[in-house]
Amino acid sequence: MSDPFALTTGAPRYFLSRLNPLAKLAAVLPFMLWLLLVRDVWTPFLFLILAMVTILIGARLSWRTLLLLVAGLPAVVFVLSLSFGLWTDASRVDTTPLVFQLGEFRFFRGAWLIGLATALRLGAVLALALIPGLTTTGPDLVRASVEHLRVPYRVGYTALAAYRFVPRFRHDLDLIRQAHRVRGVSGGRGPVAGIRRALGYVVPLLAGAIRHAERVSFAMDSRAFGAHESRTERHLLPLQVRDGVFVGLFWLCGAGLLVLAAQLG
Structure with a gap:
């Protein structure tokens, strides 16, 4: 069975696949950690969009992966937002508009927003992790x-x-x-x-x-593996100028999104 999270075979290597694995990790890791600390809706939403756009532009993916990214991930975020919202204490959000009521159970807009913020954080962290995850092999990372x-x-x-x-x-x-x-x-x-x-x-x-x-x-x-302090590598993965350019541009876009989210919030 083919892996749905895979690059299309025989396809030209897009720029994410040509980057050093460590450069892609360095680009996304600071923002993944930052998303664990925020509680608003706009910050994870903007980073989710940034990660999806980066993947769609920078990697040639199979149609299954495209479908999962474009339709599956937003659907999962929406379902999780409702699930997390159902567990929110109604007394905290009873001043917000009522969305629906089933018997004595009432679901408020504030509860959904709290659940949406949590679901978006999970979705954004996952999408950022997919930038190196979909375009990097395990051997290259090692x-x-x-x-x-x-x-x-x-x-x-x-x-x-x-x-x-x-x-x-x-x-x-x-x-x-x-x-x-x-x-x-x-x-x-x-x-x-x-x-x-x-x-x-x-x-x-x-x-x-x-x-x-x-x-x-x-x-x-x-093969005397481990007998010496170092070994000669057959396949080298040098850090090049394009790696630094990608990291710098991604950090610049991320900083701009943080400023934009602060203004929207």
């Missing part, structure tokens, strides 16, 4: 961290090896399911049968993971 943040390569490439386990687990799980179907192994139907089948996958998956880890360990030892 290589950039080792190269520029002086993360010990023993730690970085151990994390990279663990990252490689994820598709390996998926492949092994598909093989186990196919083997069970060929041998006629079935636990019946229904949720209980599904749980029973899932538990039957645990032991072979664990055995395959141990074998794979052993092979990786032998391969790393045979």
Whole structure:
């Protein structure tokens, strides 16, 4: 099954994909932390728009991702705003206009605004995280961290090896399911049968993971991994002028949005 959060294969690399992973993190991380502190509606709303525009312009995405960004994310924000608003104490907002009433339950506009502010913060943080998340691979992030943040390569490439386990687990799980179907192994139907089948996958998956880890360990030892303080990188991810330009422009736009939100609020 294809990953809906993926760049279209064979497509030209847009500018976000050409940037250094650390530059994209440096651009969005300060504002992600700032959004955790604000309580108004306009600040997360403006940053949500900024993040979506940046992604739509800077990355070539599959149609599923475009649909999730344009329609799915706003829909989730709206549903969450109602959900959070329902948990708001009515006595705090009973001076605002009444939106609807069901029996003794009353839903006020102030409660919805409180829920909307919380939902927008979550949506904006998620959208900002998608800027590096949709256009950066795990190996590139590890290589950039080792190269520029002086993360010990023993730690970085151990994390990279663990990252490689994820598709390996998926492949092994598909093989186990196919083997069970060929041998006629079935636990019946229904949720209980599904749980029973899932538990039957645990032991072979664990055995395959141990074998794979052993092979990786032998391969790393045979290449003298960790025997030296540093290593020569084959794939370099240098910080270039365009990375600094992107970070500076993003911070400038973010500062302008903060001023605009303060005026609107």
